[in-house]
Amino acid sequence: MTILEAQSMVDKWIKTIGVRYFNELTNMALLSEEVGELARIIARKYGEQSFKEGEENSDPADEMADILFVLLCLANQTGVDLTTALEKNLHKKSARDKNRHINNPKLL
16 A cells, blocks of 8 residues: 555545544644553653553554554644655755765664
Protein backbone atom coordinates (compact mmCIF):
# COMPACT_ATOMS: atom_id res chain seq x y z
CA MET A 1 0.00 0.00 0.00
CA THR A 2 1.34 3.43 -0.88
CA ILE A 3 0.94 6.48 1.32
CA LEU A 4 -1.51 7.93 -1.22
CA GLU A 5 -3.55 4.72 -1.10
CA ALA A 6 -3.53 4.88 2.71
CA GLN A 7 -4.77 8.47 2.64
CA SER A 8 -7.54 7.44 0.25
CA MET A 9 -8.53 4.40 2.35
CA VAL A 10 -8.74 6.51 5.50
CA ASP A 11 -10.80 9.14 3.68
CA LYS A 12 -13.22 6.47 2.45
CA TRP A 13 -13.47 4.94 5.94
CA ILE A 14 -14.16 8.33 7.52
CA LYS A 15 -16.88 9.15 4.99
CA THR A 16 -18.61 5.77 5.25
CA ILE A 17 -18.07 4.40 8.75
CA GLY A 18 -16.73 7.37 10.68
CA VAL A 19 -19.52 9.69 9.38
CA ARG A 20 -17.23 12.73 9.16
CA TYR A 21 -13.80 13.97 10.19
CA PHE A 22 -13.36 15.36 13.67
CA ASN A 23 -12.13 18.94 13.40
CA GLU A 24 -8.40 19.53 13.05
CA LEU A 25 -7.94 20.62 16.66
CA THR A 26 -9.67 17.49 17.96
CA ASN A 27 -7.55 15.31 15.69
CA MET A 28 -4.39 17.07 16.86
CA ALA A 29 -5.37 16.31 20.45
CA LEU A 30 -6.09 12.68 19.48
CA LEU A 31 -2.70 12.45 17.76
CA SER A 32 -1.01 13.67 20.94
CA GLU A 33 -2.98 11.14 22.98
CA GLU A 34 -1.97 8.27 20.71
CA VAL A 35 1.70 9.30 20.80
CA GLY A 36 1.44 9.31 24.59
CA GLU A 37 0.03 5.79 24.56
CA LEU A 38 2.94 4.62 22.40
CA ALA A 39 5.39 6.41 24.69
CA ARG A 40 3.92 4.58 27.69
CA ILE A 41 4.47 1.20 26.02
CA ILE A 42 8.01 2.06 24.85
CA ALA A 43 8.96 3.33 28.33
CA ARG A 44 7.82 0.07 29.85
CA LYS A 45 9.05 -2.33 27.19
CA TYR A 46 12.44 -0.73 26.44
CA GLY A 47 12.90 1.75 29.26
CA GLU A 48 13.20 1.49 32.99
CA GLN A 49 9.52 1.53 33.88
CA SER A 50 7.59 -1.68 34.45
CA PHE A 51 4.18 -2.59 33.15
CA LYS A 52 1.21 -2.26 35.46
CA GLU A 53 -0.94 -5.32 35.91
CA GLY A 54 -2.93 -5.92 32.74
CA GLU A 55 -0.65 -3.78 30.52
CA GLU A 56 1.84 -6.52 29.68
CA ASN A 57 0.22 -7.33 26.33
CA SER A 58 0.12 -3.74 25.08
CA ASP A 59 0.94 -3.69 21.39
CA PRO A 60 3.21 -0.91 20.10
CA ALA A 61 2.25 -1.78 16.50
CA ASP A 62 -1.40 -1.06 17.26
CA GLU A 63 -0.52 2.31 18.78
CA MET A 64 1.70 3.15 15.79
CA ALA A 65 -1.22 2.32 13.50
CA ASP A 66 -3.48 4.60 15.58
CA ILE A 67 -0.92 7.40 15.19
CA LEU A 68 -0.68 6.84 11.45
CA PHE A 69 -4.47 6.82 11.09
CA VAL A 70 -4.89 10.16 12.84
CA LEU A 71 -1.93 11.64 10.95
CA LEU A 72 -3.52 10.53 7.67
CA CYS A 73 -6.78 12.17 8.79
CA LEU A 74 -4.98 15.43 9.49
CA ALA A 75 -3.21 15.28 6.14
CA ASN A 76 -6.50 14.72 4.34
CA GLN A 77 -8.21 17.55 6.22
CA THR A 78 -5.45 20.04 5.53
CA GLY A 79 -4.77 19.08 1.93
CA VAL A 80 -1.33 17.60 2.51
CA ASP A 81 -0.06 14.96 0.10
CA LEU A 82 2.08 12.96 2.50
CA THR A 83 3.98 11.23 -0.30
CA THR A 84 5.20 14.56 -1.64
CA ALA A 85 5.76 15.90 1.87
CA LEU A 86 7.88 12.90 2.87
CA GLU A 87 9.93 13.01 -0.34
CA LYS A 88 10.58 16.72 0.17
CA ASN A 89 11.47 16.17 3.82
CA LEU A 90 13.93 13.36 3.03
CA HIS A 91 15.56 15.52 0.36
CA LYS A 92 15.93 18.36 2.89
CA LYS A 93 17.41 16.03 5.51
CA SER A 94 19.78 14.47 2.98
CA ALA A 95 21.11 17.84 1.87
CA ARG A 96 21.33 19.29 5.37
CA ASP A 97 22.77 16.23 7.08
CA LYS A 98 24.94 14.84 4.27
CA ASN A 99 28.06 14.75 6.45
CA ARG A 100 26.58 15.51 9.85
CA HIS A 101 25.89 11.96 11.04
CA ILE A 102 28.74 10.18 9.27
CA ASN A 103 31.19 12.51 11.04
CA ASN A 104 29.55 12.19 14.44
CA PRO A 105 31.87 10.22 16.76
CA LYS A 106 28.90 9.49 19.04
CA LEU A 107 27.41 7.30 16.32
CA LEU A 108 30.52 5.18 15.69
